[in-house]
Amino acid sequence: MEENIQPTVQYTDDNIRHLSDMEHVRTRPGMYIGRLGDGQLPEDGIYVLLKEVIDNSIDEFKMNAGKRIEVDIDDRLRVSVRDYGRGIPQGKLVEAVSVLNTGGKYDSKAFKKSVGLNGVGVKAVNALSAHFEVKSYRDGKVRALKFERGNLTSDITEDSADENGTYIFFEPDPTLFVGYSFHDDFVETMLRNYTYLNSGLTIMYNGRRILSRNGLADLLTDTMTTDPLYPIIHVKGEDIEIAFTHTNQYGEEYHSFVNGQHTTQGGTHQSAFKEHIARTIKEFFGKNYEFTDIRNGLVAAVALNVEEPMFESQTKIKLGSLQMAPGGESINKYVGDFVKLEVDNFLHIHADVAEVMQQKITESERERKAMAGVTKLARERAKKANLHNRKLRDCRIHYSDAKNDRKEESSIFITEGDSASGSITKSRDVNTQAVFSLRGKPLNSYGLTKKVVYENEEFNLLQAALDIEDGLDTLRYNKVIVATDADVDGMHIRLLIITFFLQFFPDLIKKGHVYVLQTPLFRVRNRRTKIKDKKVVTDADARLTGKEKKSDFITRYCYSEDERQQAIRNLGPDPEITRFKGLGEISPEEFAHFIGPEMRLEQVTLHKTDQVQKLLEYYMGKNTMERQNFIIDNLVVEEDLPDEDLA
Structure with missing residues (x-):
């Protein structure tokens, strides 16, 4: 006899809800902008909001309407964007910024090759902003709307002598983007990419002018951290532009774009370029070269204009389209024919470049x-x-899992020793967080050839764990996190690992996959009975679960001396203070705080001005006496605080 099990929760008509467009975006923001975040990472949602607004202005430029865009970010919190295009049609202004699936880009006659085709972008910005304003200037009139969290609060139309165009102001909702702020580096990189792809466009960013005269060639010049072996080859077609050169770095490096959108995960256009650039060069020389040998050291950029592009997600970071337009020529053939013709011609004309x-x-x-x-x-x-793999404690979800919604969360911690890796392994999220344990200090790989990657067991196992032997297309973890102690040995190990990546897999850093885990230096705690401020207790309880809520203590973890002093002021009198000297000293229960949703990461970044080879040669090379003298001349001795001072 089957047991008759009754449902524990009733399911009635009252459970069926209809959400308005704005409510739906606010309830399910991940469907529209991916992650939320606080602006510490370039993929955080506030940058998606900014991009969605600027994309509309770029589309106006592409339609030969407005050559200047003004972007201002006040106090790293509030954004305004003004273009001088045609202005959003005023009669449909409310619908254009607040009703999903409404827009002027479904008609390919008005916007032939646009990024924003789904009628979603600026509506999501409106819904996810605490304050949102839009002004449409057209033919001597301006219509101005104001919204609060997606709800219309003001609608005014009046005469105006201003130039035609659109003005949008938004302030991301701090209840969704907790503690957010815009980082200048991320914003400027985004804006520079727009100018590389749109010669003749000027973007004024907080009063600074950004423009590009040489398109993708400027992009490579500005981003390469090693010198090119020959002048950049740069050719343009009607809907395609490519630029490339070789350097002495290992591996391959690509920057790809579709309709002005930076496709950071590549897609069909990047795959086509990789295939055909190698095939064309191989056929030109008439030798049986391996594609991997042809592309080793290649640094390239490709930009394509596609009618009605299909991306693999709303954030548009990977192109899925197979054709240039519905029913049209395939992207693979279009890119292949262009590369074959232009690159082959170039190499025949420039024999000196071909020789190098x-x-x-x-x-x-x-x-x-x-x-x-x-x-x-x-x-x-x-x-x-x-x-x-005794070195690797793997997770279930990987960055290379094409259809997994959580693949962006996939990460791997590179730790030193068994004690640190043990704490992280016990407290990690087994779905998205893997752990790779180093035996001790890895080999200094500076100046060595890639042969060492295969001869050194630890490096070889790390390469295999990341699955990057043949490039980043198969990278298994979105974030590669170096987690070492905050002491001299830990810093040295951190430097050795980063040197390894810079030497053999620089694109891993250039594409923003490498991070350093920030762990607390101090734990400050006090008994609840000693804390008179109820707000302190309430705020702390909001972040605690289970046993911690029942604990007699309120705890603050401090990442700097300033934070320690603030915690003492909040939790006094006479708090208990512990100074962490290594990751192995932190219990798994505590470690869960440091690698959870509020994990503090510092991204390892590269800029052309960093002069990577000179820095590596100085700090990791064989100039022992020069480096020793520098350390002696700049040594600062800091004594540990006595126990009574810690209190």
């Missing part, structure tokens, strides 16, 4: 063959280790 290129390919081939035996043994060893 062939020399680089030959060197890559020679090095690959020299370490073929080592590589084969290392791959066999890594394959066996992958079945039971």
